[in-house]
Amino acid sequence: MTVTVLALVAGALVGLVLGGLGGGGSMLAVPALVYLLGFSPREAAGAALVIVALTSVGGLLAHLRTGTCRCRAGALFAVAGLPFAAAGGLVSARLPGGLLTAGFAAVAALAAWRMLLPDGSVRATRASRGRVAATGAGLGTLTGLLGVGGGFLAVPALVSVLAFPMAEAAGTSLLVIIANALAALAGRSGSLAGLDWAVIGPFTGAAVLGAWDGKRLAARFSGAALQRAFALVLLAVAALMFLDAVL
Template identity: 60%
Template sequence: MSALILALIAGAVVGLALGALGGGGGVLAVPALIYLLGFTPSAATTAGLLIVTATSLTALWTRARAGHVRWRAGALFAAAGLVPAALAGAAAAHLPQPVLTGAFALLAAAAAVRMLRPARGTGDGSAAPRPGRAAGAGAGLGAVTGLLGVGGGFLAVPALVAVLGLEMQAAVGTSQLVIVGNSLASLATRGFTASGLDWAVIAPFTAAAMLGAWDGKRLAGKLSGPALQRVFAVLLLAVAAFMLVDALS
């Protein structure tokens, strides 16, 4: 199968995940770029950030039109992660490839386990935001985004619910704003690596992901949220196991 077809298929899956669940696009994009399209882990994390940024902007627009974005809360949350994202993005270029692969595998496994756990409840917008916890959660999310090239929506959504008290739909929409901010901050320090990327693969991958995000939003309205999360979690566990074996071999 040609690289173009693989890029289109993988991009569509990434977009569906991000549009339906508010996150998870980068966790699928990076391994797809490495194992299906031949990118190195370092190049894949940079390309993953480019893809996630473009796709998240598409998802952000659709969520904003529906009134599901809390701009002030999202901007404050994202602001705490900008510096950590930039610093981690610069550090990622100096880490050995097996370390990046292994760290990514552990992150994917943690995300899958979280998705399989029963939800503890959702916010209703009435909880009082806790600035210290919000800053800490935003900074941690930014560091993860910068280091591993993922938007971190699967971490941002529960954090926005638990720390800022957003209801689930608003948390999913606002997470797109956080993802865009952190991804752009990381890309600012990774710019010197972008010249070696294969744009003939990244461009169709990104286009398919952006279109998939539209379909993912509609899919989320038709299917059970928990069912979507379980399917995605099982896929993530398989990806994590494969990457961990690869990193250790």
């Protein structure tokens, strides 16, 4: 199987996840880029930011049409993370690949754990400016360091910190993801020129198209069932990457 075909297949799967779950695409994009397409952990983190940002734009446009994105609140939430995302991108370029792989494995395991929590485990609490800023900063840091969009953390954060309904949290999180990804890419601007755009291009195109199919898939199956299935896949990915980092 050629590299281009692998990129198209992997991109379609990432798009399906983003479209079906509203987040989590980078959790598959990074390992796919590393283990299927030969990217280094540092290159994969940068490429994943490009892929997730562009794929999320289509989802955001759909939410804007249905009125399920609170742009003002999302922008304020994202602003808190922008400098941390940019700083994380700068730091990531100087970290060893093994450490980045281990860090990504830990975040993937955390994402899987959150998805396996029973419904109702995230409760709304009164938001303070400090808590909003701290949550936004944490999301920005993860985005910059590891190339993760942060949707798996942004959605519950918007629900619990800002008391958003789930549909509005999913739509608003896409705005936060795009803003953080662009800031992180700015911090990595010097290292993006060396990426293999002949692979990233087909990967991104397939992801954008796959996201639309993911929305239709989500309408046919239980959201909880999709989350559990994806969580099990993430646990396997986390275990593989952790073993790769330590062995």
